[in-house]
Amino acid sequence: MEKELMLDTVLQYLAEKRFTALRTLLSDQQGADLAELFDEIEREKLIVLYRILPKELASEVFVEMSPEQQKLLIDSFSDFELRETLNELYTDDAVDLVEEMPANVVSRILKVSAPEKRRVLNELLKYPDDSVGSIMATEYVALKKRMTVADALDYIRAVAIDKETIYTAYVVDDTRQLVGLVTAKDLLLSKTDAVIGEIMEENVIFAKTGDDRESVARMFDKYHLLALPVADREGRLVGIVTVDDVLEVLHEETEEDFAKMAAITPTDKTYLKTSVIETFFTRIPWLLLLMISATFTGLIISSFESALAASVILTSFIPMLMDTGGNSGSQASVTVIRGLSLGEIAFRDAFRVLFKEARVGVLCGAALSVASFIKLMLFDRLLLGNEEITLTVAAVVCLTLMITVLVAKVIGCFLPILAKRIGFDPAVMASPFITTLVDAISLLVYFSVAKSLLPI
């Protein structure tokens, strides 16, 4: 059913108090779709609808809802209902919830939680936002080496309902050190009397709680994982990350990078849900900063004012030179930023990257210069008869292009690597900053070349 039609039907059933029909209708839906639907529904109706849902579906929907709607529901919950809802959440989802709620809701959540749950939550909340610890769940299946396959399957059947995944089970020793893993496929394909210690895979890929969550996401891609165990500093198994969390991390990190590269402060909200004022505040600081930087480029023009007054034709090439320099720099910087972000480029490759961009810069600069020269001399001068464009003017423009493109490529590749080295996010070294810097350089080069070749 189309989303709009669904919304209308739900509201109509609700108005007519046809609760049984409503429950049947809603029960057939996916949690994520209902969460989207509920986002459009006002407070009082939302609370009624939520209570109509079968319990399991209700908690699926709750996890997927926006923090605003979650807060509305929590405010309507009794302590008992809140505890029930929290009990249905995996720890990673509970941590997400706590991080999004205002202080008074958080203290209520912690108050109604069982002491053990509260302890785990407090523990997980200590991990930095971009660490693996902050996205892991603590509900995993842990087996012992001496179990048989039949024991393991029985154990999994008993605990499955509470675990985030049962398709990978981890084998730990008596001190909770991770010693191996078995997949549900291994268990199904092995004889029931086989011993876990003999069928388990021993070379287990794992992450540490402090690892960067983005680097862990890349491990899922590389090793085709469904889940990854997480160990603390002492090597004890403390949690797992599942592939659905990784999809979310990748989504967030990618959008953050796109935003930073366009000089926008990243936000979690979707575009249409962000207010005009919020959008304004994600953009204006960067525009201001870049505008102020660009005034320095203006200073360069001012200081060559007499030269420009003497040969106004020079002014008309400024946009082309600035744009080409900026584009050349962006190409290099975005390529290198992605390479750094994907772990394909490291600081030790700095020299290789520089040397490569220098060669690409020479090639691009030469090609653009030749194209410009032909355009200037054949098209502008011969065809259009523009007498101001002398051979010397063409030479000034082409030489400037050559140098600017080369410098832009070198700066464009080097600044992101440098930023990463000194602990900044390379993504902010993308187009806008590189462009501003390259603009200034291209004008300096332009006027210097002009002064030495032209009688000004």
Place this chain on the structure above:
Amino acid sequence: MEKELMLDTVLQYLAEKRFTALRTLLSDQQGADLAELFDEIEREKLIVLYRILPKELASEVFVEMSPEQQKLLIDSFSDFELRETLNELYTDDAVDLVEEMPANVVSRILKVSAPEKRRVLNELLKYPDDSVGSIMATEYVALKKRMTVADALDYIRAVAIDKETIYTAYVVDDTRQLVGLVTAKDLLLSKTDAVIGEIMEENVIFAKTGDDRESVARMFDKYHLLALPVADREGRLVGIVTVDDVLEVLHEETEEDFAKMAAITPTDKTYLKTSVIETFFTRIPWLLLLMISATFTGLIISSFESALAASVILTSFIPMLMDTGGNSGSQASVTVIRGLSLGEIAFRDAFRVLFKEARVGVLCGAALSVASFIKLMLFDRLLLGNEEITLTVAAVVCLTLMITVLVAKVIGCFLPILAKRIGFDPAVMASPFITTLVDAISLLVYFSVAKSLLPI
């Protein structure tokens, strides 16, 4: 073991012909890591190493290797070995392989394949590159409604080894219509005599073979899927997509978008593996195109030559105005491009987006104008005593800023939506093109405002 150390050890063992030690060493490694390692190894040694690997690990490594290395191996295979290797591949991996190989290798692959495999391959190769059909595997578990859980588990145990996932099994009727799904968790938690038709989930999310692979990738994120069934036009189940393929699709699509936004032709190769010449050819066409576009901006300057000669101070604001316009436009375009790409914005939202960007544009324009005005009048004129900056000049600059930022925001949000509507990739409407266009507009606005306010 560190990668460099591992490489040295492997080469040393190989030189000393310690094949048993080598096999033990390699067997402990992950397929993806060995593929990376093998990428650094020359042809003759590669062939020897590959044959040392246990069969299962060998095919894991084969799938992960670069097309160049795969071709080296295939050329060294007998027809029998090639058939054996192909038999180990899932159809989606086989399709990837065939797509990367030169024609003579492809015809050899098809020749040695069993007729049924050849038919399936030929069928899958017909799907467009960006469709779900091109990334699906045909190895899935299909159950019947009348089976019991015990039947289903027995069946899965029998066929598991050949299936890409056994954690989601699909239920089909006699005409292969998809009627439901059961997860391995459902099977493990149900009584063995329960009937599949009764425990299966009936509201199955599925894709069609012709669906866009990126939109399908988003479904995995939204619904937390591990696998997604794919139906043909008649609704018959023909394949599955698994979450590991989706991670790869997301990775490729994201990098493609980043490249396009920086005016680079996307490529599959990593930065350090792409040659200087290849890099040059991914960049030069766009630089040329953008350079030519930017010369039109130069024409605008030329046509206001006399105005500029009369008031050279105006020239010094050109970089700031152009850059600020470009940055404002990029912010809007990148935001909207991402919204379109994630399906958060559709064509029907065009008016809402335009209205929103217009308001953000007014706010940003006003803030930047006020900041500029203060800077020009207080800092430049009063503090630095720059007499050329009159109140009128400041007014011209601030009015231009206001208009340019507004126009840039509107164009920046509208062009990507328009591009999508007429079937182009919105990503090419990103920063470089918007910048070039906005540059021209900002100068036109600037000179028009200047002409009407200043005595030039």
